[in-house]
Amino acid sequence: MQIIEQTRPDLDKILEKAQQLxxxxxxxxxSELMGKSWEEMAPRLAEVRQEARNQGLWVPQxxxxxxxxxxxxxxxxxxxxxxxxxxxxxxxxxxxxPDAGNxxxxxxxxxxxxKEKYLLPLIDGQIxxxxxxxxxxxxxxxxxxxxxxxxxxxxxxxxxxHKWFTSxxxxxxxxxxxxxxxxxxxxxxxxxxxxxxxxxxxGFEHIRKIPIAGHAGGxxxxxxEVKYNACRVxxxxxxxxxxxxxxxxxxxxxxxxxxxxxxxxxxxxxxxxLMCERAATRELAPGKxxxxxxxxxxxxxxxxxEINAARLMVMDAARKMAAVGDKAAKxxxxxxxxxxxxxxxxxxxxxxxxxxALGITDDLPLAFWxxxxxxxxxxxxxxxxxxxxxxxxxxxxxxxxx
Ligand SMILES: Cc1cc2nc3c(=O)[nH]c(=O)nc-3n(C[C@H](O)[C@H](O)[C@H](O)COP(=O)(O)OP(=O)(O)OC[C@H]3O[C@@H](n4cnc5c(N)ncnc54)[C@H](O)[C@@H]3O)c2cc1C
Numbered sequence: 362m363q364i365i366e367q368t369r370p371d372l373d374k375i376l377e378k379a380q381q382l383x384x385x386x387x388x389x390x391x392s393e394l395m396g397k398s399w400e401e402m403a404p405r406l407a408e409v410r411q412e413a414r415n416q417g418l419w420v421p422q423x424x425x426x427x428x429x430x431x432x433x434x435x436x437x438x439x440x441x442x443x444x445x446x447x448x449x450x451x452x453x454x455x456x457x458x459p460d461a462g463n464x465x466x467x468x469x470x471x472x473x474x475x476k477e478k479y480l481l482p483l484i485d486g487q488i489x490x491x492x493x494x495x496x497x498x499x500x501x502x503x504x505x506x507x508x509x510x511x512x513x514x515x516x517x518x519x520x521x522x523h524k525w526f527t528s529x530x531x532x533x534x535x536x537x538x539x540x541x542x543x544x545x546x547x548x549x550x551x552x553x554x555x556x557x558x559x560x561x562x563x564g565f566e567h568i569r570k571i572p573i574a575g576h577a578g579g580x581x582x583x584x585x586e587v588k589y590n591a592c593r594v595x596x597x598x599x600x601x602x603x604x605x606x607x608x609x610x611x612x613x614x615x616x617x618x619x620x621x622x623x624x625x626x627x628x629x630x631x632x633x634x635l636m637c638e639r640a641a642t643r644e645l646a647p648g649k650x651x652x653x654x655x656x657x658x659x660x661x662x663x664x665x666x667e668i669n670a671a672r673l674m675v676m677d678a679a680r681k682m683a684a685v686g687d688k689a690a691k692x693x694x695x696x697x698x699x700x701x702x703x704x705x706x707x708x709x710x711x712x713x714x715x716x717x718a719l720g721i722t723d724d725l726p727l728a729f730w731x732x733x734x735x736x737x738x739x740x741x742x743x744x745x746x747x748x749x750x751x752x753x754x755x756x757x758x759x760x761x762x763x
Contacts, residue, residue: 366676368436375430378416379443379454386412387447391726395448395581399532402581406449410486413453420455420484422616423464428484434616438623438679442672445627448581448726455484459492459528461620462613463537466555470601470609479535479557488534493527493558493587494610501526502746505549505607509540509589511556516596518542518556520564520589526740530585531570535559538589539606546604553606557598564592574732582733615687618694618741622675622701625737628730629668629708635725636712637661643717651715660711667704674700692754695747702737702744709734 365373386409394402413419422437423429432440437456444450451457460483467480482488495501496508509522520540527536535557542554558565566588573584601609640652640661651657678693687694713720713727721728738744753763 365439366435368433372436372439375418375432375436376439376443379418379440379450382409382413382416382418382453383443383447383450387449387453391448392724395726395729396723399581406452409449409453410455414486418454420461420464422456422461422620423468423484427468427480434619434683435676435679438619438675441620441623442627442630445624446631448729450627451624455486456620458617458621460490462617463490463492465616466537466600466609466613469612470605472597474597475557475600482534489529489532491527491530491533491536491585493524493530493536494539495526496523497525497586498523502743504539504610505553507539507541507553509538510544511538511540511542511554513542513596514593517593518596518598520556520558520592520594522589523587524589525571525586526584527587528582528584530560530567530587531583533560536565536587537600539610540589542603542606550607551604554603555600555606555609556594557600558589558592558594562592562594564590566590574735576732612687614741615682615690615694618698619675619679619682621737621741622671622697625701625705625734626668626672626675628734629664629671629705632709632712632727632730633661633664633668635727636664636708636715639712639716639719643715657715660715664708664711668708671697671701671704692751695742695750698742699738699744699747705730705734705737 365376367373390405390409394405417430420427420429421432421440423431425431441451444454444456451461464480464483467475467483471480479490483490494504494507498508499506507522509520509524511518511520520538522538522540524538530536538556538558539553540556541552543552546552568586568588570583570585640657641650643651645651674693675697678690678697681690681693709727709730713731716725716727719725723729756763
């Protein structure tokens with residue numbers, strides 16, 4: 362952790378408590394729980410969640426009156442780096458995706474009834490949720506392009522559609538579903554809405570947990586393929602206004618990218634620490650640790666520089682967002698999204714290499730991150746989408762519209 366940006370007097374204490382929880386409780390739990398089924402993990406994680414909550418470490422980004430810690434974007438960003446170091450860090454403080462983003466949009470756009478029914482139990486950790494936007498048959502990189510339709514019938518919406526990569530759908534109580542409510546609308550940006558669908562609604566079909574990178578799709582993280590077959594929900598389940606689906610999604614993306622990037626920096630710091638520790642202790646011959654090799658020294662130096670740079674860039678983007686809003690900070694947000702996702706891949710990969718065969722075992726978290734965080738370059742906007750947005754914005758200043 363670098364110098365703390367102390368925006369409130371107790372922030373250093375909060376970060377210290379979180380660091381202790383990571384070191385003393387969550388890192389040791391990784392070797393005990395990884396590879397186990399969710400049913401085996403859940404009770405152990407529930408114990409640590411309660412411990413965290415007892416220490417006041419709970420839903421950091423939600424206002425205090427909702428039971429959260431009321432951290433600002435910049436404060437929360439710094440906590441995310443601490444939590445990112447452990448696989449279970451975010452879950453234990455109930456600030457993991459997709460619940461965290463869903464809480465934010467329910468808080469900002471939900472009606473009193475929706476807050477009571479969905480937001481409060483989510484904050485309390487009684488239920489989980491998912492966000493259902495991407496579809497197998499449409500390019501997710503163009504979020505206004507989709508096949509799921511919600512048709513009005515009496516006082517209800519009837520939803521039909523096929524989605525995938527609905528993360529955490531298995532076991533979730535409800536989904537926030539992005540669907541077209543005005544498929545022929547003149548503006549493509551006003552055709553879609555977000556609608557809350559309880560997952561016990563008749564017609565909701567959980568097809569499968571998608572196998573990812575060699576694991577069967579179960580366990581700690583799951584991404585589901587689902588169908589909405591004439592799912593009928595009351596019109597009161599509409600979030601925000603009709604046609605506001607796209608603009609609501611945009612509001613969740615800016616802060617979400619700051620959170621993701623800082624979580625990745627936390628992963629980088631842990632991978633970096635493991636790399637240095639291994640380089641210092643693994644001997645090629647008596648008295649000749651790996652650290653004596655220049656290639657390894659270069660990986661250490663380059664990783665240090667890249668992690669420092671990534672953190673400074675994210676904090677700079679967060680400051681700009683806090684000062685002038687997401688729209689004015691869109692270049693900075695896109696820059697950190699692809700930059701940090703790529704630093705993450707590099708640092709984890711180097712750390713694996715320094716560990717040799719041990720690096721790809723499940724005795725360390727590195728192989729888990731190597732497989733699961735590959736998605737960082739795809740979700741919340743693939744690298745190429747962000748790079749082209751950055752270039753487009755810059756080129757506008759040169760009179761070119763591309
Ligand atoms: C781990 C993970 C978790 C996810 N969780 C969720 C979730 O909870 N809910 C949900 O709805 N979705 C989720 N997604 C889906 C994610 O949002 C999409 O994968 C993403 O939007 C990209 O869409 P796509 O996969 O359809 O790729 P496509 O849109 O088909 O794009 C494929 C590739 O084409 C290239 N490309 C695309 N556009 C451009 C462009 N403009 N310029 C140059 N190249 C381009 C990029 O290389 C891109 O990777 C998740 C994805 C992952 C990997």
